[in-house]
Amino acid sequence: MNWLKKLTGQLTGKKEETDNAAVAAATPGVPSAPSDAAPSAYAGQDLTLREGAPEFHLFVASATLDTGTGLAHGAMHLASLLAVEPSRADWQALAARYLDAANGDVDALLPAGDERFAHSEALRAWFWQRQGRTAEALDLLLQVSRAERHAIYLHAWALDWLEQDGALALVDDATMMQLLATVLNSVEEAHESSFNIVRAMKRWAALAERASAGYAPSPILLMVRAGLQRKAGNFDAALAITGPIEKAASAEQANAIGLLLRCMRRFDESEQAFIHANSFDPDDITPKLEAGDTCFEAGNWQKALGWYEAVLAAADGQEWALASSWYCRYKLDGDEAWMERLWEAMRGGDNRAHQLVFRERGRLAQSMDATANLLRQMREGWLKNGGGDGGTIQIGTSSLDAPSNQLAFALEFAAHNPAARLDMESGAVSSVDPRLALAPVDYALWAYDGNVPHPAMPAPDAAVRDAIAALALAPYHPNENWAQASHVAARFGTAHVRDMLAVMVYPPPLPQGVSALEWLPRVQLAAAQVLGQVDSGWEGSERRRALVSVLFGPMDWTTCAAIRVLAWIGAAEPACATDIMGLFAQMERHIPEVGHWDWVTLLYQQWLEIPSLFDTEREELRRKLAAHEGNFSED
Template sequence: MDTHGSDTYGSDTNGTHDEDAEQHTHAHTNACDTGCCERLEAEGEVAVARLILDSGDLGHAADHVAGAIGTDPSLPEAHEVLAELVARVGGPVAALELFPGTSRYTGTLACRAGLLAALDRPDEAVVLLAGVMAAAPVRPWAAVAWLADPELPSRLSAEPLTQAVLRLCQGLGDPVAEEERAALVPFAEVVRAVLARGEDPQLAAVASGLARRLGDIGLALEWGEAAVRSGAGAMGAIMLGNALRRAGRVDETIALWTLTIEQDPGQSYLVVDLAELLAFTGRRPEGLALLEKLVAAEPEHEKAAPALLGMRFEADGDTAHLLELTDHHRAHPDHDYAGYLVGHHVQRFPWLGRVTGGTEACVNLLRQLVEADNLTVSGEMSLSIIEPPSAITTLRLVIPGLQVGFLETGDPDPRLPGAEVGVRVWRYEGCDAFPAVEPPSARALALVRDLATPNWPGPTALYDHAVALAGVPVAELLGVLAHPPVPQDAPWQGGFAMEVPDYWVRSVQTIVCMGIAHHRADQPWGDSERRRILVDLLNGAEDWVCEAAGMALVATGWAFPETREDVLEWLLNRVGQFMQVAEKRAVTVLASMCHLVLACPWLEPKGRAFIADVVERLESED
């Protein structure tokens, strides 16, 4: 790929159901604002392109022309040097070879679109430019002279423009971000001008979707109504219904979609949308009935079965439905809606979708000092009873001048493992814990730091996220558990890691254990090194590492059904031990460990109810 920029232009997908599966999130390629830095970079590309043009290396010069336009599409000098290059090679036909349509770099494709327009091939040019805009919608790709030509709408055909609008919408949020709207308006004006020639049903339908995304609901309704009136069929009804829904006229959407399905029972995706809309408005039984009928008729439907499981979860809150969704997605990896629904629903569940915070006294103090911006405090604080080594390590990472002492170890002794273990992360000298493992290499530390995340779209997604750690030696991963990177170096946005440093360290430890879960993945689970190490960490001295290892076991269970009973047995055994200890002293990790058990929906209902009661009591006491 061309090294001038990070934006890439994705493959063409010709869909007719604009919802773009509307419930799906849109993955946008990162696009930087064309501010001062981008302008300077683009000007530099122009200067280099002109120097290389003078040397006669036209292919190399074309790379830098594409770099200039890809960095700042509105820079006049970039388009001037493109014109110079075209003149040097003998015209736009020859220049097309320098900007191949197979490229995935947006700057190259934007140049090609301009050349196609110059060759009086506006339909191809608009379709290509729409794809470029979808890849990086914040950049002013449409601020080009050929698109502003008042004669352009009269030369465009409705069918290619419909394809272009669809392609653009597939890359946009709904609604688009405020900073993207201005960059997209010139293209929308071209669409408006073409529609003014006369109503084209399909173009009016997709244009309604574009107007909705741009926040012009009145225009979205107008074009949606025109699409239905002029015979756009189900497509028009889908678009008008979405516009009505955005306008708050939900009952009209339900009536319209119900009528459309009665007239065309084959609109199975619209049945799913209608069912979910019914559930959203408090008519879930009707929605469930629609989905159950559809799944009975089309059991392999890529959206109906996931939607049914998702709606059942919404009805009773049983995470077993989310496990079924995960298993469904494993069996049907092309059914992306199943993965989306899992990610959407797990976020409110500890460990299923997010790491939990620390509850220790030293963590509470740390948060207060961080909030007061008092990180230089020094001296010694005394706690009544030993707290987990990872919690103390987190305090020292942020406030190294504050020493912590303990009045007693507590009984039962938290320094002792829950079973015979061969892997230890911590060693004790009296009440003080020290790493029992060597520090990791800078490379391993950086890799873990970049992968650490406080939330994830489901356990299997987190398991997959950690695959990059599969090749890191276990000794180094164990080293990161006791020598975590400082939260000051975290790549999280907004300084969140420093606001809640316990979340940072616990996220680091969680992704480390996920990496261990990938160690020697070729070994059968029952006799594997990864299982032995994770179980040792789970049964180690009372610490956050026990929770991180537990989450790695949970994720393994979600990803590999054959491991579930084994995983659950180990978790229940460790939680049972902590419950016995909690009868005599506080166990700060108990509630979180119980949440890990609840993250195993394959636990029988009575057991889940018992653990849920324990969690409720613990959190009520807190």
């Protein structure tokens, strides 16, 4: 069997599980457990090693190296470890120790056979490059990237290799073009990409210019070069490569111009470029789709619909065009039947339909406790009557509320009833006191005088507050929101962590037409997303200190923001997942028995988003979520 066909197989198949158990039994201190077994309990840093987790692979790889026996088995765990975060310097140092222990014999560490896996072949490429076999290493890493349909190894390793003096001369033109094209297709547009990805793409774009200086001109070369510059955000450089629309001599060139102009938000010119691209081959639906998407982004629903219908006339049932056409019709006539079609397609697995439903209906959840519901009613009255008439608004609650409730009232007062003041009487306090931190934290957001909350830190720097406000104003598209937050994190850095936290309790004023119950969670989430990317690494990082402070601090709407961002990190960065699940478990043990707390349901929902859960853990979390939702509905 061609090894590429088996390349995407998982390392931990049945044979590997058996091998793990055998090695564990023979190696003192190495735990063994069936792959679907849950650890006995979560306990933060006392968590048992979880088979398949990065810390498990690190433990086995390190222990095996220390014994000096079974290096091939240890190397497989090392390969799985590096697949999680190939850029980790300490894990690469461990790989170098493996190569030294095997006296440079790569085949002894990674025996070739019928079953060859992506992770181990990537490690083989790393070993080869270290031995000076750069051309072979790059070719193998390219095969791995194509089979895995991602380019994390290219970004983490190949870019550094290719930037070394003399490296480009070792790579033939065809391989280099394939590398560059693979990288180009591995990332989103610049405005949808994180700061680190855009920075890497700038390096790839510069590398492409160096590498291709002597290449023969071709439409594909132009498209790749311009595409790399575009995804690096270097729009002027990309435009210099593509030239103007009227000089486009191929469909590839015209498409490259159209994509670039769309990113520059020059929508009319972009559409013209795709029209020109279509003239080279009227049967090709790609320029029509791109023209439709350009008009879609511009909000020109009628024009976009026309292009999607042209695609459907040429390719009946084309999924992207069909779902997009329904959305355009919905925006044009408001008929819910079109949205129902999108819902149905989404339930059938149509990704474009899912994207469009979320675009239209996706919202960040608002608090649904009694005080928040009262504020909703009062705001409706103020809007209907042209504002409030001041006075003292007295509210009595049966239990302690989240302090952000009072913050939301203050925002609405400032916008609609500036002469009013709030007098809130809180009732019972749970034995799990929501006013207190669950554990020592580095930053406190809230402090209390009795049952009255107030911010525990000074007001934020205005520039930080304004940057986070701009993030909160953007439509709620989590992937794009996360990417844009990374640029704010890079701009301000760890020196402004306190300011980022302070924005959560000193929010910017309400934008026109936005309620406090919508605005405040968006601001708090935007601030948490910035904090989640303010530095790298995890243990000892500033981002962990800040997010744990919000999670374990006094319970509030801000707790929800911390849970969302921690779950996002746990899903995107598996090396952090075990610790984050431990934090969630610690939080679960402190659910107040009195009052309504939005974070409890969210905790279970977001916990379930972490991919590294065992099946038994996932089943138990679903059971707890259903039980909590059932109790809440009875209340």
